[in-house]
Amino acid sequence: MALSTIDILLDALKRAADAHGLHEEKLGRHDADWPQWYAEHMTRTLGEGGYRLSGHSAQ
Template sequence: METVDLLERMLRETAAAHGRYEEEQLGGVYDTEWPAWYAEHLAEMLAREGFTLVPAEG
């Protein structure tokens, strides 16, 4: 799978999951801490798919 395709799919899935989270857990209130929520969710998705982020060398 192309990197861009993978990231796009994961961002779309994360956005949908966050929408459900705001509705179900926050009672429809806008989540001002959404970047932290997105980061954690994306990291979990990447790990489930067998990816690990590592710093680039050099």
């Protein structure tokens, strides 16, 4: 059974949260730039999983 888009994004978000927790432990502080970090991590890991995000085309 194929995963839904929500399932794929939810999994990526949970994995990013876990990885970001480790990232903050290494930093020794809260990462105020966490949205950028999450976006980069999720884009990279989704790409490694064979998924591609594409922009919305203007009509």
